[in-house]
Amino acid sequence: MFEERLEALRREGLLRSISDRDSPQGRIIRVRGGVLVNFSSNDYLGLCGHDSLRRAAARAAEEYGTGSGASRLLSGGTALHRRLERLLSDLKATEASVLFGSGYAANTGAIPAIADRDATIFSDELNHASLIDGCRLSRASTVIYRHADMDHLEELLRTVRRGRPVIVTDSVFSMDGDIAPLRDLTQLAAAHDALLYIDDAHGTGVLGRGRGALSHFGIPPESFVIQMGTLSKAAGSYGAFIAAGGDLVRWLVNTARTLIYSTALPAHLVAASVEAVRIMTSDALLVDRLWRNRESLVRGLHCIGVDTGRSETPIVPILLEDDQAALRLSEFLRARGIHAPAIRRPTVRTPRLRLTVSAAHTEEDIALLITSLREARDCGLF
Ligand SMILES: Cc1ncc(COP(=O)(O)O)c(C=O)c1O
Structure with missing residues (x-):
């Protein structure tokens, strides 16, 4: 019974699995054999590994x-x-x-x-x-x-x-x-x-x-x-x-x-x-750094024509047409060294990449994300 239900989830692109991290939580993480810049954690001030x-x-x-x-x-x-x-x-x-x-x-x-x-x-x-x-x-x-x-x-x-x-x-x-x-x-x-x-x-x-x-x-x-x-x-x-x-x-x-x-x-x-x-x-500078990074990410996204919706904080979604499109974009970014998993139903009604930026990110990290997203856009991925 559960096998069939799981198969139905897989067909719809809604199957979830747990990806273990093989490093401390932080700006750079090791997941599924890749060393990736992490745009998916809620560690906004980079304190997890402090x-x-x-x-x-x-x-x-x-x-x-x-x-x-x-x-x-x-x-x-x-x-x-x-x-x-x-x-x-x-x-x-x-x-x-x-x-x-x-x-x-x-x-x-x-x-x-x-x-x-x-x-x-x-x-x-x-x-x-x-x-x-x-x-x-x-x-x-x-x-x-x-x-x-x-x-x-x-x-x-x-x-x-x-x-x-x-x-x-x-x-x-x-x-x-x-x-x-x-x-x-x-x-x-x-x-x-x-x-x-x-x-x-x-x-x-x-x-x-x-x-x-x-x-x-x-x-x-x-x-x-x-x-x-x-x-x-x-x-x-x-x-x-x-x-x-x-x-x-x-x-x-x-x-x-x-x-x-x-x-x-x-x-x-x-x-x-x-x-x-x-x-x-x-450390007021730490919170300031978070907000500077947030502004830099949003500016970069707007420059390449990405709509950041209602976002006013370090949580910045990219809305996508369907669950498969979200999975494809996430995999594309992974191949370029970025961790940004797809968020699908039933967590959200509209599938998306939920990007989160932290005080620990560098300008280079954000530039890599923007360049990769521009490339994805040019390939018609969103
Ligand atoms: C808005 C909100 N409330 C509550 C929680 C649950 O918090 P915790 O992860 O500490 O259980 C989360 C996070 O998962 C959240 O995003």
Whole structure:
């Protein structure tokens, strides 16, 4: 039965497989025997392989061992966990924060904890899968609004009144690289007495001089705003957190099932994240370099006539006609030393290459990508 289903996926160009990397994550990676310039990671600041993160993790592994052995509520946590939580609430200017095992766990644990079956969730149609799953697990009634369409959201908030409203959105949409209209969302949430849950996975370390999407817009962290962030992307480590008011964070500690019933993050990952937050907040040049590279990539793409759609961030998609076209372009780039895997259905409706640029890329890397894409275009590949 699964054989036939797999064969059907293969015929449609939708079969996925895992490609192992045979090198550290970084600007250059070794995959499937090739040494490639990597335009596919979320390691926006190049911290995954950073020496001081490695050293911090190694020291903590020496001190605390490799596993944490229990949930945070039992004996899984350490003083390092507390320290990271304090740093993260400073980063996000909130009263408190609490760690989760991953961004997926944060979204699927926190959303059901704040929205029960009597609540109504208003969710952007392009939200990340983990937010969608969090909404499903909550059993609240979930209303989808058109992507970033504030008129549509307002109309729904006015007409669908059942329980406390909770608005759920990505800050940076992970497949298009556009930024949610957070100023309007905050105003709408205030006007309708709603909670606003922001997934800042791709904003943390990237927007607002590293502090995230609210800082980018200069929006104060009101008590009805809940910020989620991952430590697995710009922070170059692993894990995630929710930053919010003290009562809300204590509520999560008491009710979020993915926090209570899951083993705490190991201390060495926490130590790497502590170091990452220190670097993010002290090395302004690093975030500047990321944005310079982003501008250089987008300028290059526009020069060769590539439409970068709604992208406003280091995530830059190239939309393609179908899944096969995305696979062909990805293979073409691979042959020229570039790693940019195809993103296909069901992750996205329109197949694409999702390019991500990092602070670690050089001008030569970006030039190689642009030249290769121009060549692909001349060959009629897109
Ligand atoms: C917008 C968004 N939210 C949540 C996640 C999940 O985060 P994590 O990889 O830490 O589980 C991701 C990344 O995969 C993401 O892109």
